[in-house]
Amino acid sequence: MSISAAFNIRNGGLATVSAIALCIVALPAPALAQENELSGDIRFSWWGSQARNEKTDQIILMFESEHPGVTIAREVSDFSPHWEKLSIQSAGGSQPCSIQMQTRYLATFARPDVLRPLDDLIASGDLDVTGIAAPIIEGARGDDGSLYMIPTGVFYFALMYNETMAQEAEANGVALLPDPYSWNDLADYLRAIAPHLPDDVIPTHNMGRETDAFVSWVQSQGDAVFDGSQIAFQRQTVIDWFTYWETLRTEGLTDSPEVMIADTGSLVEESNLANARTFLTNRPPNRLGSMQAVLETVSPGSRLGIIPYPTGEDGTVGMDLGSNGMAIGASCDEDLIPATTAWINFFTQDPRAAAIYQSDNGVVSVDALATVQAADPATNPGQARNIELFQQVVAEASPIPWPAGGYQAVTDTLNRAYDAVAFGVATPEDAADQFMTELQQQLDTAVN
Numbered sequence: 124m125s126i127s128a129a130f131n132i133r134n135g136g137l138a139t140v141s142a143i144a145l146c147i148v149a150l151p152a153p154a155l156a157q158e159n160e161l162s163g164d165i166r167f168s169w170w171g172s173q174a175r176n177e178k179t180d181q182i183i184l185m186f187e188s189e190h191p192g193v194t195i196a197r198e199v200s201d202f203s204p205h206w207e208k209l210s211i212q213s214a215g216g217s218q219p220c221s222i223q224m225q226t227r228y229l230a231t232f233a234r235p236d237v238l239r240p241l242d243d244l245i246a247s248g249d250l251d252v253t254g255i256a257a258p259i260i261e262g263a264r265g266d267d268g269s270l271y272m273i274p275t276g277v278f279y280f281a282l283m284y285n286e287t288m289a290q291e292a293e294a295n296g297v298a299l300l301p302d303p304y305s306w307n308d309l310a311d312y313l314r315a316i317a318p319h320l321p322d323d324v325i326p327t328h329n330m331g332r333e334t335d336a337f338v339s340w341v342q343s344q345g346d347a348v349f350d351g352s353q354i355a356f357q358r359q360t361v362i363d364w365f366t367y368w369e370t371l372r373t374e375g376l377t378d379s380p381e382v383m384i385a386d387t388g389s390l391v392e393e394s395n396l397a398n399a400r401t402f403l404t405n406r407p408p409n410r411l412g413s414m415q416a417v418l419e420t421v422s423p424g425s426r427l428g429i430i431p432y433p434t435g436e437d438g439t440v441g442m443d444l445g446s447n448g449m450a451i452g453a454s455c456d457e458d459l460i461p462a463t464t465a466w467i468n469f470f471t472q473d474p475r476a477a478a479i480y481q482s483d484n485g486v487v488s489v490d491a492l493a494t495v496q497a498a499d500p501a502t503n504p505g506q507a508r509n510i511e512l513f514q515q516v517v518a519e520a521s522p523i524p525w526p527a528g529g530y531q532a533v534t535d536t537l538n539r540a541y542d543a544v545a546f547g548v549a550t551p552e553d554a555a556d557q558f559m560t561e562l563q564q565q566l567d568t569a570v571n
Contacts, residue, residue, distance in 0.1 A: 218452025233265025276485025
């Protein structure tokens with residue numbers, strides 16, 4: 124399959140969200156009456172933008188209208204303050220009953236005195252995980268093996284590229300990437316396409332300091348990322364990663380170290396890919412629609428595409444998946460558990476809630492609901508391609524069991540180590556030693 128062939132939007136005959144919602148909500152009267160007997164005031168804490176907050180509020184209002192005995196108090200924050208507030212609440216035993224959680228931060232809070240283990244509620248049928256893929260569920264477990272979160276949306280990184288430039292180069296004899304393709308295939312492709320790109324376009328963003336690209340590389344080389352709170356990958360794997368990007372940088376195929384740092388985490392409106400200054404980079408696929416909208420303003424008619432990360436040379440897939448979801452605070456009164464589980468089930472499983480939220484914080488975890496969204500003509504084309512790529516990679520992806528503080532620790536130490544290489548301060552070998560030493564120190568500190 125070509126670099127772009129996988130991203131044709133389905134035109135199948137699936138029902139629309141509204142039609143399926145009408146079918147599913149026609150519950151038997153006794154069940155509905157029993158659910159309407161729920162009562163209690165529960166708190167729900169989450170992070171989000173204004174648009175996400177408005178969607179969440181609509182879902183809460185719908186739930187409350189169907190369960191008039193339940194009131195949900197909203198506690199919303201930006202991303203970083205959300206975790207800071209939860210740490211303070213946990214120390215004081217005042218966690219909300221319903222808490223938005225993320226697998227990258229789960230290990231910090233996955234203890235029975237902070238979050239309620241959920242396995243018994245699934246076994247009893249009180250919590251519904253129907254349609255959520257097993258790897259996604261397993262990624263929501265703590266170190267003790269207990270499930271602490273119900274995944275509601277799955278996020279992942281992939282490579283985003285200028286599809287129009289790729290097609291123009293193909294017309295000039297540059298073969299598209301195969302499917303699947305390896306890291307070496309990618310490097311060769313960048314070398315081949317570089318002469319066919321506009322003079323002011325860089326073939327690729329330098330991903331040497333990018334955590335999500337790095338962990339995909341590690342797993343595609345056959346290494347694990349962590350063993351509990353210990354580093355599980357080899358020093359040579361890090362050296363090879365730094366060398367890979369240094370080779371491309373010295374060949375003039377990546378941006379400069381200064382531009383590399385500036386473009387890492389840049390706003391959509393300022394990013395080099397959206398402004399047609401870079402051919403390829405790593406980005407969350409759920410940004411495809413917003414990136415495309417910016418590109419249209421600077422290069423009308425141009426189109427972006429998304430592809431999975433490369434495999435290892437032996438075909439090993441290294442893609443990581445993370446999920447956002449719902450946890451239950453350990454301090455939630457037992458009398459409020461029925462209302463809390465009903466709310467989590469509604470947010471996760473109800474097609475009307477999914478239609479409102481539109482995979483805003485990761486592809487909706489229930490596969491049937493994701494399929495409906497991808498096929499719905501009203502879904503943004505970029506979001507539809509995001510969902511389709513997720514469904515393509517989920518079976519082979521390898522969710523990472525992040526230890527406490529692990530994601531931030533990798534990001535901080537990887538940035539410092541590769542920046543030293545890119546600016547000529549350290550060799551790949553020395554930078555690998557620095558990275559592994561500092562990373563393990565931070566992991567040990569987080570555990571202790």
